[in-house]
Amino acid sequence: MTTGIKIRLSFMMFLEFFIWGGWFVTLGTFLGATLQASGTQTAAAFSTQSFGAIIAPFIIGLIADKYFNAEKILGFLHLIGAGLMFMMFRAEDFTQFYPYVFAYMVVYMPTLALVNSVSFNQMQDPAKEFAVIRVWGTIGWILAGLLISLLLWDSTEGLAAGALRNTFLMSGIASVVLGLFSFTLPATPPKIATGERLKISEVLGLDAIKLLKDRNYLIFFISSILICIPLAFYYQNANPFLTEVGLPNPTGKMTIGQVSEVLFMLLLPLFFTKFGIKKTLLVGMMAWVARYALFAFGDAGSGVYMLLIGIALHGICYDFFFVSGQIYTDSKAGPRYKSAAQGLITLATYGVGMLIGFWIAGLVSDHFLLADQTHDWKSIWMIPSGIAVLVTILFAVLFKEEKVEKEELIEKAV
Template sequence: MMFLEFFVWGSWFVTLGTFLGNNLSATGTQLAAAFSTQSFGAIIAPFIIGLIADRYFNAEKILGVLHLAGAGLMFMMFRSDSFTGFYPYVFLYMLIYMPTLALVNSVSFNQMKDPAKEFSTIRVWGTIGWISAGLLISYFFLWDSPAAIGAGMLRNTFLMSSISSLVLGVFCFGLPNTPPKAGVAGTRTLSEILGLDALTLLKNRDFAIFFISSVLICIPLAFYYQNANPFLSEVGLPNPTGMMTIGQVSEVLFLLAMPFFFRKFGLKTTLIVGMLAWVVRYVFFAYGDAGSGTYLLIIGIALHGICYDFFFVSGQIYTDSKAGERYKSSAQGLITLATYGIGMLIGFWIAGIVSDAYKYADGHDWKYIWLIPSGIALGVTVLFILFFKDRDFEKVTADRKAEKNIEIKNKLSTR
């Protein structure tokens, strides 16, 4: 289930910008509109999950219906020959796909005795599914080669996604029974479903600064999702979609390394390193090329693990620790709504405006397109360093150091 869930998404989303720009002659603003459908899906998802899935129907059955409907919409995207014909289908598709991300988690958690230990071994198959889709596009079908793009073969990614979505939709009806949680969802208010009751956490200055930083850092994140594949294709990097899977491999590796880094250097440093990685990544993209500067492009792609894991995963851990039992679910919902909803919605539109501003007859001025989000990320990082004090962690760290010093003194006195 998890493999197919992300295979379906990775089959078309990575190359979307390249397809729209080259085959449907989409402008930067139109690209922004297409990618913004993800944000609208993230905003609407809590309504579907909280008002329908949690109350009335089994999660696996809703999952099956949504993916079958998605297969039909994806097929219509495959057949579209203009952006105006394409956009309504991608908009509807993301409205029904984004809720499935929460539904597959619900089905998974319902079968586990200890989700904290078991879930990571299941979720990693989603990343493997995303990587597999990219490798098929670049190295098996060769759909993202210059000749294939010129011949319109990148359109086939939507057909591959449609077929895999159809398979997943049928497969979902055979998943374990995951009924609504009677007596729980029915008592939840609309503000709880949307995570709005967790707004009380913003009274804490550090959390408020983290919250604002999370929204702002999503602006440079949107530049990557919207522009990375078109950029790599335009500068002539071979097999760009397959090369971008390096980012997902990096994500897995740094996810495994993050707990050690978190314990060694603490929350604030981990978050800062994550934000600075965005600054460095885009500088590498700005000055890299498909010739002697290829190594800069590869390093920039490989930094995805630090960019995503060190800030967003650490941020989820921080949010969970701040929320307490009462607001755990609501706080995570609020962060998701603010980042993937509001933050990335703003980011996609800014990325579209910037792309149009630096578009010329023979391509784009990618140097400035990448330096702008790098500057935004640097500004957010500086503000975070200045105002986020992480007072609770500083106290815990001081206590641990004191305990360690006492332990060392005791050992020395024993000797």
């Protein structure tokens, strides 16, 4: 891969995640402060991510993989997304806003797979080359969060003025840039011959369902769905929580989580070497327990360190469970079912698991809404912490360590 192509792919990744991080992190705060949305309505808005994840395989498997170049579909979807972003920017109430955010997530979620396809198509050794490209996506997400706080859109004055609307305009402009830029990316032709028939089971990854006959993988699969319930609480409630308790520059500070994600990714091979897959996954689960307990008892005054540690635990929470889980899934699937297995675990977690999680988080937020329109955050955060405790115990008792896979896991992590 030439330096020029590497720069273009890095810029593509940067914009892809700048767009997502530029509005999704502050969505809950925007809905509550600007559109006066309830917890249930906020849950419905966040659930569009799950519906997008469920619908995405159809777009990728039935259209992108069969009829059109990936980079052209990528550009087309981002240009549509830019228009939807502008409509979200203009929406005056939740009733107007919801159809646009639903449509946006349906067109955005497939682009996460498309940018990977475009990247992998240019690589001779993805295991060594992809991380250097993908890290620019994390940098884009971080920069978006820092800009929001730098421009004071998430400040008390900014919220009063409805400044968080500008996040949709910012992301919409970035969508136009990426949409047009995508047509200049290296050609990534369809993977499937036009005349070849593709089964729905292949598109959704259901061909990999036979992996669930393996008791260990079944326990991991169920645990993955259940741990997504606490994960949904973080995506939906973290920014509104930090804003409501008065933490300065909350969106900027939340980027500490993405920095930690990069750092702990580098530690994965070490953990696989020393502890194996079970203990690595357990560390990730226990980090969810600790994070929400820290949020429950922390505050923006003397307990601010607890909030910051809770944010910084994102790297362990995400990398040690979800990234490790993807690697574990890959090692269990074998060559024939690799893609199907990744599709199945994505559908189960970001689709089913988080859909349930967002719904529960919305109900909990409404239940603990106080008379002055603030929330009993201690009670709210103890619920996902308790759920994470139960899932951790379930996994620790039922999952058996697999010594044979350790070397393969280490190789994949590196």
